[in-house]
Amino acid sequence: MRAALHTRHDVGLGEVVVEAASIDVPRAPDPELDGDVIVHVLAGGVHRADVDAVAQAIERAAAELVVVLAKADTVDDPELLVEQMSAAMGVTVFPLMSTIAVSLAQGKPESFDALRAIARAVTAEMLLTPDRFVAADLPVSRHERLELLGHLETFGIGVVTAALLENSATEDAILRVLLARRSGIDDVAQAVKEAVDGVQVQRDGRLLHRLTELAVQNPASCPEIEQYLASDEAVVAVMRAALHALGEPETNLPTYETVQLWHERFRSAGSPAQARAALAVARGYMRLATR
Amino acid sequence: MIDIPSDMDSVVKRWYPAGVDLVAAARRAEPAGVFVTGMPGSGVTTVATELDAMAETNLGAPLERAREVDSAAAVLFVVDASAPLGRRALTDLAPALHSTTVAIAVNKTDVHRDWRAVHEVIAQSVAEHVPRAVDVTLWPISAKLAERARIAIDPRMRSALLEESGFEDVLAHLVRALSQSQSLLRDRKYNAAVHAAAAGARHEIVDKARAVTSGATTVALRSERARLADMRDRARTDRATALRSRLQLTRSELVHDLGQSIRQFSTAARESIDAANRAELTHLQQHLGEQLQQAASKVEDRLGDRLRAIDADLELAAELPAPPEAASEQPGPSPRRRGVEDKMMILLGASAGVGLGRIAMSPIEMVPALDIAVVPVSLVLGALCAWWLVRSRRLVADRAHLRAWVAEAAVSTKSAVEQSALGRILAAESVFFAASHQSARASAAAAESELERVEAELRAAAEQRAAVLAACDRDLMALERGLEKFDLPARTEPTGPRARLSS
Numbered sequence: 001m002r003a004a005l006h007t008r009h010d011v012g013l014g015e016v017v018v019e020a021a022s023i024d025v026p027r028a029p030d031p032e033l034d035g036d037v038i039v040h041v042l043a044g045g046v047h048r049a050d051v052d053a054v055a056q057a058i059e060r061a062a063a064e065l066v067v068v069l070a071k072a073d074t075v076d077d078p079e080l081l082v083e084q085m086s087a088a089m090g091v092t093v094f095p096l097m098s099t100i101a102v103s104l105a106q107g108k109p110e111s112f113d114a115l116r117a118i119a120r121a122v123t124a125e126m127l128l129t130p131d132r133f134v135a136a137d138l139p140v141s142r143h144e145r146l147e148l149l150g151h152l153e154t155f156g157i158g159v160v161t162a163a164l165l166e167n168s169a170t171e172d173a174i175l176r177v178l179l180a181r182r183s184g185i186d187d188v189a190q191a192v193k194e195a196v197d198g199v200q201v202q203r204d205g206r207l208l209h210r211l212t213e214l215a216v217q218n219p220a221s222c223p224e225i226e227q228y229l230a231s232d233e234a235v236v237a238v239m240r241a242a243l244h245a246l247g248e249p250e251t252n253l254p255t256y257e258t259v260q261l262w263h264e265r266f267r268s269a270g271s272p273a274q275a276r277a278a279l280a281v282a283r284g285y286m287r288l289a290t291r
Numbered sequence: 292m293i294d295i296p297s298d299m300d301s302v303v304k305r306w307y308p309a310g311v312d313l314v315a316a317a318r319r320a321e322p323a324g325v326f327v328t329g330m331p332g333s334g335v336t337t338v339a340t341e342l343d344a345m346a347e348t349n350l351g352a353p354l355e356r357a358r359e360v361d362s363a364a365a366v367l368f369v370v371d372a373s374a375p376l377g378r379r380a381l382t383d384l385a386p387a388l389h390s391t392t393v394a395i396a397v398n399k400t401d402v403h404r405d406w407r408a409v410h411e412v413i414a415q416s417v418a419e420h421v422p423r424a425v426d427v428t429l430w431p432i433s434a435k436l437a438e439r440a441r442i443a444i445d446p447r448m449r450s451a452l453l454e455e456s457g458f459e460d461v462l463a464h465l466v467r468a469l470s471q472s473q474s475l476l477r478d479r480k481y482n483a484a485v486h487a488a489a490a491g492a493r494h495e496i497v498d499k500a501r502a503v504t505s506g507a508t509t510v511a512l513r514s515e516r517a518r519l520a521d522m523r524d525r526a527r528t529d530r531a532t533a534l535r536s537r538l539q540l541t542r543s544e545l546v547h548d549l550g551q552s553i554r555q556f557s558t559a560a561r562e563s564i565d566a567a568n569r570a571e572l573t574h575l576q577q578h579l580g581e582q583l584q585q586a587a588s589k590v591e592d593r594l595g596d597r598l599r600a601i602d603a604d605l606e607l608a609a610e611l612p613a614p615p616e617a618a619s620e621q622p623g624p625s626p627r628r629r630g631v632e633d634k635m636m637i638l639l640g641a642s643a644g645v646g647l648g649r650i651a652m653s654p655i656e657m658v659p660a661l662d663i664a665v666v667p668v669s670l671v672l673g674a675l676c677a678w679w680l681v682r683s684r685r686l687v688a689d690r691a692h693l694r695a696w697v698a699e700a701a702v703s704t705k706s707a708v709e710q711s712a713l714g715r716i717l718a719a720e721s722v723f724f725a726a727s728h729q730s731a732r733a734s735a736a737a738a739e740s741e742l743e744r745v746e747a748e749l750r751a752a753a754e755q756r757a758a759v760l761a762a763c764d765r766d767l768m769a770l771e772r773g774l775e776k777f778d779l780p781a782r783t784e785p786t787g788p789r790a791r792l793s794s
Contacts, residue, residue: 023377024377024378024379024380025378026377026378026381026416026419026420027375027378027420043373043374044330044331044332044333044371044373044374044399045330045331045332045371045378045382045553046331046332047330047331048379049377049378049379071373071402071403074373074399074402074403076435079495081332090649124446127403127440128401128435128436128452129400129401129433129436129455130404131455132455149404153402153404154402155402186753231342233478289588
């Protein structure tokens with residue numbers, strides 16, 4: 001997982017991904033899950049230790065949580081399994097074929113020529129197990145087969161050979177796109193990115209709230225803070241924090257009707273906190289609409 | 292079947308009665324069948340289905356199933372080849388490993404390239420964390436390959452898939468396990484039950500020893516001892532300090548109270564004198580004297596109240612000195628003597644009267660017939676004017692005289708009351724301190740007595756703790772001695788392609 005996330009630079013994690021020790025290891029304490037974003041990796045099935053760890057993370061409510069089913073290529077029906085797992089854990093579980101995702105991100109295999117050469121010779125029986133593929137009577141070396149297995153597993157080899165059987169002229173780039181789509185890395189990376197964005201929005205919101213307090217406490221000595229808090233950047237950041245707190249998505253192209261709508265929500269808000277949040281959203285949308 | 296030694300049996304009965312039932316149930320057990328279980332998501336149902344199908348094909352009937360570990364002759368525990376066994380799974384599996392032949396089936400070897408590493412880690416974990424496992428073996432299998440083999444048409448393919456699935460080996464192993472003698476199976480369960488009962492008893496004993504040595508039972512007593520010692524040491528000084536402080540406060544309140552009362556009296560008296568006419572002035576002195584007496588009495592009464600409050604608040608139960616008798620009434624003012632001012636006033640009054648008479652009669656002098664009446668009328672007017680001036684002067688002088696008396700009486704009364712009250716406070720102080728010392732001595736004696744009681748209880752608790760710990764040690768030793776009879780010889784860990792942990 002760590003490698004898969006690191007290879008996706010658009011997730012925005014930089015170098016802050018820390019691989020915690022495994023949970024439920026005999027004679028070893030469970031790690032303290034104190035990250036801002038927790039990526040919990042499931043293997044095989046949902047165990048009691050997984051349920052407890054996820055429940056603790058949800059209870060803390062200080063962290064964003066992303067649950068991933070690793071080695072999804074070993075499951076016959078990953079969609080059904082993650083549906084069952086999501087129901088069991090109470091959070092969305094994302095399937096991920098991490099070996100394939102990491103290999104593709106690292107540009108491996110460099111070429112699918114070896115598979116192109118044997119695509120028609122590969123049978124379903126050969127792909128029943130890795131050992132069968134290695135021992136099969138195919139015109140590629142054992143070393144190459146082991147490399148292919150290491151990069152794509154039998155599942156990936158099956159996907160590529162099936163695509164090549166349909167169209168032997170399929171380019172490597174298309175095969176990579178196909179594998180990437182099947183690996184599930186896009187959904188996982190998107191979920192992690194949203195979680196990271198959520199954390200950043202919350203931090204921005206807290207920082208601006210503190211700045212507002214400081215400006216109120218020292219009105220004469222902080223004209224720069226006042227100036228910054230009135231800027232578009234700060235108003236929009238507060239708006240995003242308010243939207244995150246309300247659990248509302250951000251409107252891409254807000255109009256005056258959007259602003260009116262939020263003003264209406266401000267007037268009809270049930271609590272002062274909701275009213276403040278709705279007003280902050282209306283202010284932010286107004287800035288965006290007048291840009 | 293080895294009987295439990297009597298001392299161990301006694302310990303288990305006392306500390307862990309449920310263990311007795313466990314052992315009795317195991318003694319009567321007639322293990323039969325296979326209990327199939329496993330980790331979630333490991334394919335337990337598929338493995339069981341394929342195993343039954345293969346048993347029906349090879350043996351003519353599915354394997355006999357057990358409903359639980361306690362009644363099973365063998366346990367098939369399915370794990371996924373994607374990850375090793377976790378801490379909780381090992382803990383859950385340990386009772387089965389202690390009592391029954393367990394085959395751990397590492398499933399899905401067809402899709403997990405690293406199943407050999409997982410297999411090795413599971414074997415090591417079981418060997419390390421469950422050293423008393425009676426008979427455990429690991430079997431890499433693939434239910435998917437077994438299923439493919441079952442539906443394969445080509446006999447060679449079927450045979451190859453079956454061999455790769457590993458199910459034939461597992462089935463053969465389970466059949467062997469089921470054919471073991473009842474006495475061996477029962478002995479294993481019996482030994483495991485004895486160990487479980489001993490472990491339960493040991494757990495209870497250790498818990499008890501921890502509870503006894505934690506000091507939680509004597510925390511209240513130690514706290515009580517500290518409180519009593521503190522109370523004994525501080526009772527006397529605290530009481531004396533409080534008494535001194537209250538008496539000092541009473542003194543200052545008295546001075547303030549007295550000054551206030553006298554000031555109020557003086558103000559009221561001055562107003563009364565200024566407003567009094569000649570007739571009232573003669574009775575006013577007596578009235579003011581009574582008011583002064585009342586003000587002094589109020590001050591004395593309030594002082595008495597304060598002293599009684601100190602006595603009650605500090606629980607001294609002292610005999611307060613009787614209040615002094617009411618101060619004797621101030622003597623009235625001495626008669627005012629007429630001085631030269633009065634005589635001068637008569638002379639001035641007469642002269643002014645005559646002068647005024649002459650001025651008043653000057654128009655009449657123009658009438659010759661009335662000339663004869665001018666002198667007598669002037670004299671009469673002069674006399675009247677002199678009389679009025681003398682009377683007025685006497686009233687003013689009498690008021691000044693009474694004012695002077697009031698001031699002197701107030702000062703005199705204040706001094707007398709202050710002297711009397713301070714003397715009363717002094718007398719009360721000596722009485723209070725005597726009572727305080729007596730009370731402090733009684734309190735210290737009571738605290739000392741309580742301290743002795745608490746110390747005795749602490750000594751008793753320590754003795755009881757030592758006795759309980761000794762009893763715990765004896766019981767633990769009895770358990771250890773008893774278990775030595777049940778400890779089986781150490782098992783060797785065979786090596787081989789199936790990574791058997793025991794034979």
